[in-house]
Amino acid sequence: MMNAPAVIPLTRPQMAARVAADIPEGWCVNLGIGIPTMVADHVADREVIFQSENGVIGVGPAPAREEIQPWLINASKAYITLQTGGCYVHHADSFAMIRGGHIDLCVLGGYEVAPNGDLANWATSNNDTAPAVGGAMDLAAGAKRLWVVLEHTTKEGQPKLVETCSYPLTALKAVTRVYTNLAVIDIEPKGFVLREMAPGVTFEALQARTGAKLHLPD
Amino acid sequence: MINKIVQTMADAMAGVPDGGIVLLGGFGHVGTPNALIDGLIEQGATDLTIVSNNAGAGREGLARLMALGRVRKIICSYPRSKGSVVFEELYKAGKLELEICPQGTMAERMRAAGAGIPAFFTPTAAGTLLAQGKEQREIDGRIYVLEKALRGAVALVEAWEADRWGNLTYRQAGRNFNPVVASAADLTIVQAQHIRALGDIDPEHVVTPGVYVDRVLHLPYGDPTIEGK
Numbered sequence: 001m002m003n004a005p006a007v008i009p010l011t012r013p014q015m016a017a018r019v020a021a022d023i024p025e026g027w028c029v030n031l032g033i034g035i036p037t038m039v040a041d042h043v044a045d046r047e048v049i050f051q052s053e054n055g056v057i058g059v060g061p062a063p064a065r066e067e068i069q070p071w072l073i074n075a076s077k078a079y080i081t082l083q084t085g086g087c088y089v090h091h092a093d094s095f096a097m098i099r100g101g102h103i104d105l106c107v108l109g110g111y112e113v114a115p116n117g118d119l120a121n122w123a124t125s126n127n128d129t130a131p132a133v134g135g136a137m138d139l140a141a142g143a144k145r146l147w148v149v150l151e152h153t154t155k156e157g158q159p160k161l162v163e164t165c166s167y168p169l170t171a172l173k174a175v176t177r178v179y180t181n182l183a184v185i186d187i188e189p190k191g192f193v194l195r196e197m198a199p200g201v202t203f204e205a206l207q208a209r210t211g212a213k214l215h216l217p218d
Numbered sequence: 219m220i221n222k223i224v225q226t227m228a229d230a231m232a233g234v235p236d237g238g239i240v241l242l243g244g245f246g247h248v249g250t251p252n253a254l255i256d257g258l259i260e261q262g263a264t265d266l267t268i269v270s271n272n273a274g275a276g277r278e279g280l281a282r283l284m285a286l287g288r289v290r291k292i293i294c295s296y297p298r299s300k301g302s303v304v305f306e307e308l309y310k311a312g313k314l315e316l317e318i319c320p321q322g323t324m325a326e327r328m329r330a331a332g333a334g335i336p337a338f339f340t341p342t343a344a345g346t347l348l349a350q351g352k353e354q355r356e357i358d359g360r361i362y363v364l365e366k367a368l369r370g371a372v373a374l375v376e377a378w379e380a381d382r383w384g385n386l387t388y389r390q391a392g393r394n395f396n397p398v399v400a401s402a403a404d405l406t407i408v409q410a411q412h413i414r415a416l417g418d419i420d421p422e423h424v425v426t427p428g429v430y431v432d433r434v435l436h437l438p439y440g441d442p443t444i445e446g447k
Contacts, residue, residue: 052391053321053322054245054246054391054394055245055391055393055394056390056391068444069390070248070441070442070443070444071248071249071389071390071391071392071441071442072390072391073245073246073248073391074391077245077246077247077248077299077300077445079444082390088388088390088391088393089393090325090388090393090394090395090396090397090398090425091245091271091321091322091325091394091395091398092325092326092328092329092397092398094322094325095321095322095325095326096326098322099322099326099340099341099342123347126347129316130297130298130309130316130318131298131318132295132296132297132298132299132318133295133296133318133319133320133321133348134295134296134320134321135295135320135321135322136320137320137322137323137342137343137346137348138320138321138322138323138342141340141341141342141343141344142322142341142342168346168347169345169346169347170346171344171345171346172344172345172346172361
């Protein structure tokens with residue numbers, strides 16, 4: 001153990017950058033709240049269209065304080081800018097676009113992901129009678145691809161990648177890839193398939209922190 | 219001559235019924251018809267069901283209507299947000315009924331109502347808690363949830379420009395739910411920042427045709443407050 005290399009988990013911005021690295025030019029992408037929002041800062045000079053479900057197609061970077069436009073917010077109610085070429089639609093059109101499979105990718109945060117692609121990300125208890133679902137269920141059900149970015153374990157060390165989600169589901173069999181601070185994992189018919197590990201992480205250590213079987217790629 | 223422009227808030231709010239469903243435009247603090255909500259408070263209708271993405275923030279607008287005990291039920295996608303203190307108080311005290319609806323489903327239920335579609339199947343929420351008690355059906359190998367149209371007695375809309383026919387434009391992200399609620403109510407009431415002469419709004423730019431609109435009140439309310447400033 002003394003010679004084991006130090007594990008260097010990805011920071012939150014590094015996780016966002018890792019997600020961004022897999023987004024090709026030309027995609028239309030919806031980003032959820034939290035780490036997913038930071039993905040937009042890392043696509044560099046690739047032309048990617050960010051869709052915000054409150055009807056903004058072509059979300060640009062956050063404005064400087066003195067350049068805030070008071071009518072221009074995203075789904076997190078944060079001030080944004082509009083990309084050149086961007087436009088506005090109303091809520092029914094925005095969600096028609098989402099449900100209709102016109103969004104290439106949605107990136108969401110999550111509480112739990114299961115190897116069959118089930119996602120729990122909106123309510124932490126069956127007894128929470130007023131959870132805020134927002135657009136998460138529509139996005140999870142409608143986007144062409146659903147990537148989830150989350151810490152590999154809870155603060156207490158419990159796996160977030162689990163055999164079966166214990167929290168209320170956002171969508172069934174929807175997640176296609178997971179990015180954590182320790183690994184990149186695809187969801188395939190056989191379950192979690194490991195694609196990449198953070199520096200210093202071993203397969204055994206990662207499996208120990210994962211609540212379901214990890215498969216090596218074929 | 220068609221003239222949907224009314225001169226007073228009392229004229230705008232005349233006939234809003236007790237016990238009615240009221241659809242609100244707005245998302246967060248942008249595009250929210252707060253002046254009309256104040257007018258509704260003055261008008262006095264009570265026992266209302268409110269359809270709104272958020273359950274109000276702070277003590278003004280929807281939060282004030284709720285604090286006054288005029289709302290029986292709220293249908294929304296995101297009840298808890300920064301400053302939703304009035305909702306929390308009333309909900310904890312059992313004084314407010316809540317129906318959580320996924321945001322896109324909520325929008326589509328109103329769109330359907332405005333388009334004469336009584337119900338529709340959607341993939342959103344299939345197999346989840348929010349599908350409980352609803353019909354779910356497999357169509358071509360995928361499970362869908364049957365959702366019913368959601369029509370209002372009244373819609374309150376915040377628009378950027380309006381003319382006397384009720385043609386409307388919106389401002390940036392202030393569009394949000396406004397055109398959707400405008401199409402889905404028996405009585406659609408608009409607060410407009412600017413009144414234009416008929417023909418001065420470019421026909422290519424009209425978002426909500428006046429067909430959907432009953433009354434327009436000119437309320438140069440100004441920009442939404444920039445939060446945190």
